[in-house]
Amino acid sequence: MTKPVVRPVTPMFSSGPCAKRPGWTTAALDDALVGRSHRSKPGKAKLLKAIEDTRKILKVPADYKIGIVPASDTGAVEMALWSLLGPRPIDMLAWESFGSGWVADVVKQLKLKDVRKLEAGYGAISDLAAVDKTHDVVFTWNGTTSGVRVPNGDWIADDREGLTICDATSAAFAMDLPWSKLDGTTFSWQKVLGGEAAHGMIILSPRAVERLTTYSPPWPMPKIFRMTSGGKLSEGIFKGETINTPSMICVEDYLDALAWAETVGGLDGLIARSEANLAVLEAWVAKSAWAGFLAEDKAIRSCTSVCLKVTDPWVDTLNDEGKAAVAKKLADMLDKEGVAYDIGAYRDAPPGLRIWAGATVEAADLEALLPWLDWAYAEVKAQLATAA
Incomplete structure (x- = not known):
C-alpha cells in the first residue's frame, strides 16, 4: 500500500492519560x-x-x-x-x-x-x-x-x-x-x-x-x-x-x-461525541479484511476504550509469540510515524490494539488514522511473511 499523506492533527489515542480537550494549551x-x-x-x-x-x-x-x-x-x-x-x-x-x-x-x-x-x-x-x-x-x-x-x-x-x-x-x-x-x-x-x-x-x-x-x-x-x-x-x-x-x-x-x-452540550454532548467516534471505527471494521472488535457483541462494546484484534486468517498460522509480535509491530510502527501514540493492547489483554475514542478525541482524527492502520498492517504482514 502507498503510505497515507493525511495525518491526525492530534495523534493522542492513549487510554490513560487520555487526549486533552480540543484546543487545549x-x-x-x-x-x-x-x-x-x-x-x-x-x-x-x-x-x-x-x-x-x-x-x-x-x-x-x-x-x-x-x-x-x-x-x-x-x-x-x-x-x-x-x-x-x-x-x-x-x-x-x-x-x-x-x-x-x-x-x-x-x-x-x-x-x-x-x-x-x-x-x-x-x-x-x-x-x-x-x-x-x-x-x-x-x-x-x-x-x-x-x-x-x-x-x-x-x-x-x-x-x-x-x-x-x-x-x-x-x-x-x-x-x-x-x-x-x-x-x-x-x-x-x-x-x-x-x-x-x-x-x-x-x-x-x-x-x-x-x-x-x-x-x-x-x-x-x-x-x-x-x-x-x-x-x-x-x-x-x-x-x-x-x-x-x-x-x-x-x-x-x-x-x-x-x-x-x-460548550459541547454537557453530558449528552459528551456521550454523542464518544458514540460518534465509535461509529467511525465500526464503519471501518465492517469493511476491514484484517481487523475486528475484541467485543464482538455491539450491545456490550465500549465507546471509549475500543479494543481491536487481528482477524486475518494468516495470523492463525502463527504461534502465540508471532501473534503478539504482529500487534506490537503495528503499535510501534504507528508510534514511530507519529500518527498514533500508545495504542498497544493492555499488557494482560490478548494481543491487539486499543484506541481511545472518548469525547476529547475528534472524529476527524480517527478518520485520518484509519488508512494508517491499513498501511501499517500491510507493512507488518509483508515483513513477517518475508522473514518466515
Whole structure:
C-alpha cells in the first residue's frame, strides 16, 4: 500500500492519560492557584467548584455526596472497598484486568470469605442476571482493558438490599450512568475529560452514606481511606476539604475540562461525541479484511476504550509469540510515524490494539488514522511473511 499523506492533527489515542480537550494549551492553567494553600478560602472555593461542576455535568442527584480523594481511580475504588464491604455477601464481577484486580484485593487483602466471583473472558461479560440483590456487588462499568461495557443498569434491582460499588473511570462523562442504581461510584480525571493524574472522585448514594455511618470495618483503616469520624460522615471531604494535598494545577485543568464539556452540550454532548467516534471505527471494521472488535457483541462494546484484534486468517498460522509480535509491530510502527501514540493492547489483554475514542478525541482524527492502520498492517504482514 502507498503510505497515507493525511495525518491526525492530534495523534493522542492513549487510554490513560487520555487526549486533552480540543484546543487545549497551557494557557488553560493560567488561573491555577499555585503557591497557595488548598485550605485557603480561594483554594476551597476551587475544589468546591470542581465538585459542583461535576454534579452538574454528570447529573448527579442533589442528595448524593461527591468527594475528591487521593490516588486516582485506584484510590477511590480502594476507599470504597475498604470502607463499605463486610456486612453482606459480595458478588465480584470481572471480565478484564482491573475488575480482576478488585477481586484479588477483596479476597487476598481484605480476606473476605463470603465472596462469589462472576467472571468472563476478554471480549465477553459476566452473567449480570446472576447477581444476587441481597449481596453487595463490585463491578467496572466499562472494562478499559477489554473494550467491554455493561449495556445498561437494568440488571440492578431497584429494591436491592446490597450496595453497588462501580468503578466507572472510563465510563463517566461518556456513558449514561443511572444514579438510582449506583451507590459507590468512582472515576479519575485523566480519562474521558483528559485531565491530569493523581486525583480520584467518589460519589456516594444515601444508602452508601448510611452504610458508612452504621458499620465499622474490623480492619485498621488507613487515614486516606477514612470518610467518617466518631460514627459521623466527614462532611468536609464532600465540600472540597480534601484528605491530602491536591495539585491546584490539576484542579484548574479539571475545571477547564468541565467548562469545555458545557460548550459541547454537557453530558449528552459528551456521550454523542464518544458514540460518534465509535461509529467511525465500526464503519471501518465492517469493511476491514484484517481487523475486528475484541467485543464482538455491539450491545456490550465500549465507546471509549475500543479494543481491536487481528482477524486475518494468516495470523492463525502463527504461534502465540508471532501473534503478539504482529500487534506490537503495528503499535510501534504507528508510534514511530507519529500518527498514533500508545495504542498497544493492555499488557494482560490478548494481543491487539486499543484506541481511545472518548469525547476529547475528534472524529476527524480517527478518520485520518484509519488508512494508517491499513498501511501499517500491510507493512507488518509483508515483513513477517518475508522473514518466515
